[in-house]
Amino acid sequence: MTGAKTAVETAAAVRSGDRSARSVVEEALAAISSREEELHACNEVMADSARARAGAIDAAVAHGEDPGPLAGVPIALKDNLCVQGELTTCSSKILEGWRPPYTATVVERLLAAGAIPIAKTNLDEFAMGSSTENSAFGPTRNPHDMTRVPGGSSGGSAAAVSAGYVPLALGSDTGGSIRQPAAFCGVVGVKPTYGRVSRYGLIAFASSLDQIGPFATTVDDAALLLETIWGPDQMDSTSIPSQPDPIGAGSDVSGLRIGIIEELTDLEGIAPEVRASVERAASGLEGSGAHIERVSIPSCAYGLSAYYLIAPAEASSNLARYDGVRYGLRVDGADVAEMNAKTRAAGFGAEVKRRIMLGTYALSAGYYDAYYGQAQKVRTLIIGDFAQAYERFDVLLSPTAPTEAFKIGAKTADPLAMYMSDICTIPTNLAGHAAMSVPFGTGAEGLPIGVQVLAPALGESVMFTVARAVEGLR
Amino acid sequence: MTTYETVIGLEVHVELATRTKLFCGCANEFGAEPNTHVCPVCLGLPGSLPVLNRTVVEFALLLGVALNFDVPPSSIFHRKNYFYPDMPKDFQVSQFDEPICVDGWIDVAGERIRIERAHMEEDTGKTTHMGGGGRIHDADYSLVDYNRAGIPLLEIVSRPDMGSAEQARGYVSELRAILATIGISDVKMEEGSMRVDANVSLRANSTDVLGTKVEIKNMNSLRSLGRAIDSEIERQSAMLDSEEVIIQETRHWDEVAGITHGMRSKEGSSDYRYFPEPDLVPVAPTDEMRKVARESVPELPAPKRERLISDWGIGSSDARVLVDDRALCAYAEAAVAAGGSGKDVTNWCTGEILGYLNEHGSTPEALILRPEGLAELVALLADDTLSRSLAKDVLEECLATPVMPREVVERRGLAQMNDEGELAALVDEVLGRNEDAIAQWKAGDEKARKKKRGFLMGELMKTSGSKGNPKVLNQLLDERLHD
Numbered sequence: 001m002t003g004a005k006t007a008v009e010t011a012a013a014v015r016s017g018d019r020s021a022r023s024v025v026e027e028a029l030a031a032i033s034s035r036e037e038e039l040h041a042c043n044e045v046m047a048d049s050a051r052a053r054a055g056a057i058d059a060a061v062a063h064g065e066d067p068g069p070l071a072g073v074p075i076a077l078k079d080n081l082c083v084q085g086e087l088t089t090c091s092s093k094i095l096e097g098w099r100p101p102y103t104a105t106v107v108e109r110l111l112a113a114g115a116i117p118i119a120k121t122n123l124d125e126f127a128m129g130s131s132t133e134n135s136a137f138g139p140t141r142n143p144h145d146m147t148r149v150p151g152g153s154s155g156g157s158a159a160a161v162s163a164g165y166v167p168l169a170l171g172s173d174t175g176g177s178i179r180q181p182a183a184f185c186g187v188v189g190v191k192p193t194y195g196r197v198s199r200y201g202l203i204a205f206a207s208s209l210d211q212i213g214p215f216a217t218t219v220d221d222a223a224l225l226l227e228t229i230w231g232p233d234q235m236d237s238t239s240i241p242s243q244p245d246p247i248g249a250g251s252d253v254s255g256l257r258i259g260i261i262e263e264l265t266d267l268e269g270i271a272p273e274v275r276a277s278v279e280r281a282a283s284g285l286e287g288s289g290a291h292i293e294r295v296s297i298p299s300c301a302y303g304l305s306a307y308y309l310i311a312p313a314e315a316s317s318n319l320a321r322y323d324g325v326r327y328g329l330r331v332d333g334a335d336v337a338e339m340n341a342k343t344r345a346a347g348f349g350a351e352v353k354r355r356i357m358l359g360t361y362a363l364s365a366g367y368y369d370a371y372y373g374q375a376q377k378v379r380t381l382i383i384g385d386f387a388q389a390y391e392r393f394d395v396l397l398s399p400t401a402p403t404e405a406f407k408i409g410a411k412t413a414d415p416l417a418m419y420m421s422d423i424c425t426i427p428t429n430l431a432g433h434a435a436m437s438v439p440f441g442t443g444a445e446g447l448p449i450g451v452q453v454l455a456p457a458l459g460e461s462v463m464f465t466v467a468r469a470v471e472g473l474r
Numbered sequence: 475m476t477t478y479e480t481v482i483g484l485e486v487h488v489e490l491a492t493r494t495k496l497f498c499g500c501a502n503e504f505g506a507e508p509n510t511h512v513c514p515v516c517l518g519l520p521g522s523l524p525v526l527n528r529t530v531v532e533f534a535l536l537l538g539v540a541l542n543f544d545v546p547p548s549s550i551f552h553r554k555n556y557f558y559p560d561m562p563k564d565f566q567v568s569q570f571d572e573p574i575c576v577d578g579w580i581d582v583a584g585e586r587i588r589i590e591r592a593h594m595e596e597d598t599g600k601t602t603h604m605g606g607g608g609r610i611h612d613a614d615y616s617l618v619d620y621n622r623a624g625i626p627l628l629e630i631v632s633r634p635d636m637g638s639a640e641q642a643r644g645y646v647s648e649l650r651a652i653l654a655t656i657g658i659s660d661v662k663m664e665e666g667s668m669r670v671d672a673n674v675s676l677r678a679n680s681t682d683v684l685g686t687k688v689e690i691k692n693m694n695s696l697r698s699l700g701r702a703i704d705s706e707i708e709r710q711s712a713m714l715d716s717e718e719v720i721i722q723e724t725r726h727w728d729e730v731a732g733i734t735h736g737m738r739s740k741e742g743s744s745d746y747r748y749f750p751e752p753d754l755v756p757v758a759p760t761d762e763m764r765k766v767a768r769e770s771v772p773e774l775p776a777p778k779r780e781r782l783i784s785d786w787g788i789g790s791s792d793a794r795v796l797v798d799d800r801a802l803c804a805y806a807e808a809a810v811a812a813g814g815s816g817k818d819v820t821n822w823c824t825g826e827i828l829g830y831l832n833e834h835g836s837t838p839e840a841l842i843l844r845p846e847g848l849a850e851l852v853a854l855l856a857d858d859t860l861s862r863s864l865a866k867d868v869l870e871e872c873l874a875t876p877v878m879p880r881e882v883v884e885r886r887g888l889a890q891m892n893d894e895g896e897l898a899a900l901v902d903e904v905l906g907r908n909e910d911a912i913a914q915w916k917a918g919d920e921k922a923r924k925k926k927r928g929f930l931m932g933e934l935m936k937t938s939g940s941k942g943n944p945k946v947l948n949q950l951l952d953e954r955l956h957d
């Protein structure tokens with residue numbers, strides 16, 4: 001870890017004129033240069049546009065203007081977020097050469113707040129994976145151990161923050177793709193309530209589960225970033241129409257009722273150090289005045305199965321548009337159908353193809369009820385079980401991931417083992433709730449472990465309070 | 475030969491006349507340069523999301539009222555998945571098992587036609603196949619125009635309640651009049667803003683079981699709809715007579731050849747893998763929206779025809795002509811409101827005025843003669859100020875220049891002579907200089923008499939400068955001849 005300043009500190013320094021945005025950007029570019037060759041966290045470094053923006057921010061400050069709450073803060077963007085005119089790849093060959101003619105809502109909001117997008121980060125192709133090994137451009141490595149994965153799918157963003165390139169990054173979380181890499185890389189990662197952050201400009205994997213969220217080194221930085229990007233957006237029909245209340249700066253957990261989810265903590269396959277970290281966090285919180293109890297959410301056990309029907313089903317439809325007709329890769333064929341098929345065969349990687357096939361099958365006539373329909377019922381059960389739990393608890397705790405970061409290549413031959421690394425994070429996506437991972441403790445190999453704080457829909461404020469308290473226990 | 479009962483159900487796609495597309499702000503406009511009304515949303519670019527156009531829901535609610543539909547508390551969109559280059563996302567956003575309108579009906583010529591449903595969906599782009607006679611399989615390449623992609627459609631699906639081409643045409647004609655009345659579509663079959671697909675099956679008269687249905691497409695007028703159905707009935711009857719098996723398929727109407735062709739079947743069977751569109755939320759019209767819809771539906775064609783027939787004393791075919799042409803009907807109603815008699819106004823509107831409009835490709839709104847002028851003309855005729863033939867002259871002038879009929883009559887001195895004393899003097903004068911003709915009339919047989927009488931009447935009109943009241947002149951002439 002570097003001694004880099006937090007986003008809160010950097011923004012304050014730039015706004016007051018104590019530091020120039022140019023120097024902040026140059027420092028970030030230098031950090032990227034020093035480690036990027038070995039890490040491969042970035043698909044694209046936007047040095048020119050970052051320098052230009054930094055110059056504009058410095059000029060604004062010199063004119064006595066306030067560039068905004070993220071003034072001069074460099075930020076990395078997962079490469080499934082559209083930025084007008086910038087290569088946007090989803091780490092897939094199929095989007096070869098595509099530059100979006102428009103910018104995602106979250107990025108517009110970052111720019112309006114004075115932030116400086118500096119890199120597009122690597123991911124598992126179309127966000128499908130848990131290790132960033134499914135990238136068409138090669139894997140990203142864990143800054144804590146070059147032989148290990150950073151987690152995924154937002155592994156590039158997690159690594160960029162963890163390696164000190166930037167204090168902030170955005171990722172997307174469909175089944176744990178922010179929280180699990182945050183845990184593996186020892187940073188804070190947040191999946192907000194579904195609908196809290198606009199998905200306009202986020203290239204879809206599974207629309208009913210995808211949600212954009214922050215990576216940061218501190219809980220406060222994550223809150224600052226989330227408050228910058230969230231809120232209603234008329235370009236996203238699923239965006240929650242109400243204005244969110246401020247997250248607040250509290251860390252007082254006295255009187256809060258906190259449940260430890262048995263099904264996710266006592267599960268076979270959870271490393272002892274991971275379980276111990278959750279328990280240690282819980283007893284720390286108890287020491288700060290919280291009431292701790294164990295709670296059973298039985299349907300959590302079926303989350304993974306339901307997820308691997310719903311997410312691929314939606315993906316099979318979302319990814320149909322990559323057909324070689326309008327943009328990206330085209331491999332010619334004798335007729336349109338052959339061109340479509342050849343393009344998709346050449347453009348998609350193995351995991352993406354696997355999920356498109358799974359999803360197509362799950363939606364097929366005669367199988368819909370047994371697979372997709374049944375999975376939706378499980379989803380309803382999970383929502384019901386969580387609702388019951390939240391009658392008794394303000395927030396819930398669990399591990400973020402079953403283990404610390406695993407070795408590169410360790411699970412690539414076994415998709416099911418790979419899928420298992422999202423078992424603790426998936427239920428939140430199915431329920432549409434909020435959850436975040438806070439670094440807490442280390443594993444047997446000395447790598448970071450994350451504790452997951454789960455909250456009901458729109459429960460970000462209490463979730464951040466507890467996360468801050470956990471952070472304070474370190 | 476066996477006789478068969480024909481069973482017809484119709485699927486009518488209507489392009490809605492909204493300002494913008496179904497899920498984005500692009501203009502909904504026919505005939506623009508290709509790919510100029512497009513944006514990330516209707517091009518389905520990665521990361522874009524649909525947002526439902528509220529006007530489309532309002533239009534669907536109007537349709538709900540007009541076609542006696544139930545509108546359930548909420549309906550949802552589904553994705554219909556299939557690959558086609560004119561579909562930017564390779565799925566169509568449509569409604570499936572929870573459409574916005576269900577269980578409607580309309581009456582057509584005294585028969586009730588049930589309507590299963592109406593649902594909202596997006597149109598696809600338009601593909602033009604270049605070379606190879608414009609057919610996809612022989613084309614060198616194809617061009618796609620996405621201006622049409624995302625144009626809002628309502629698909630109106632009838633029950634199989636029609637038994638003849640005639641009845642199917644009647645249904646579509648009535649539907650078209652209703653859609654025009656509620657103002658949600660241009661309903662031009664020729665331009666494709668109203669597209670009709672027909673499902674046709676035959677069954678032996680003795681059975682209740684439906685036969686295999688065949689879908690026919692590509693009819694671009696009411697006339698071709700009728701012809702296509704009749705041709706399909708003929709084809710299927712012949713097949714059944716020779717005990718051939720009818721296969722369920724889609725057939726293409728060939729307007730020139732006057733027959734349907736089987737289309738090459740799409741590869742594999744069509745499994746569209748429908749599932750709820752996760753990027754949209756359920757459509758739940760509020761009570762306020764429903765109330766506005768109920769109050770916004772104007773008088774519908776059927777009750778309007780009945781009203782005109784009973785209030786104006788006009789025939790049902792005139793009533794249909796008027797009501798099917800909303801602008802002309804509005805014109806006629808304004809003329810009646812300005813004092814014209816309904817029957818006379820209708821005669822002029824469906825006669826000379828409609829003729830003028832067709833000849834000049836004009837619209838009632840654009841006529842120089844305003845409805846008040848027509849009312850005045852009708853009144854001048856009714857009070858015998860104008861003869862019918864002079865009235866046509868006056869109308870002609872009023873359609874060409876901005877003058878009122880009375881002005882024309884006064885300026886040109888066209889007022890009819892109705893004074894009996896004046897007319898009697900005129901008769902005396904004309905008969906006085908035509909003693910020969912009178913003699914010939916007296917001596918002639920019936921044929922000669924008729925001829926001479928016609929001659930004398932012509933002289934009278936000529937002498938009066940066409941202004942003599944012909945009825946009175948006729949009467950006076952008869953009296954004098956028979957003296």
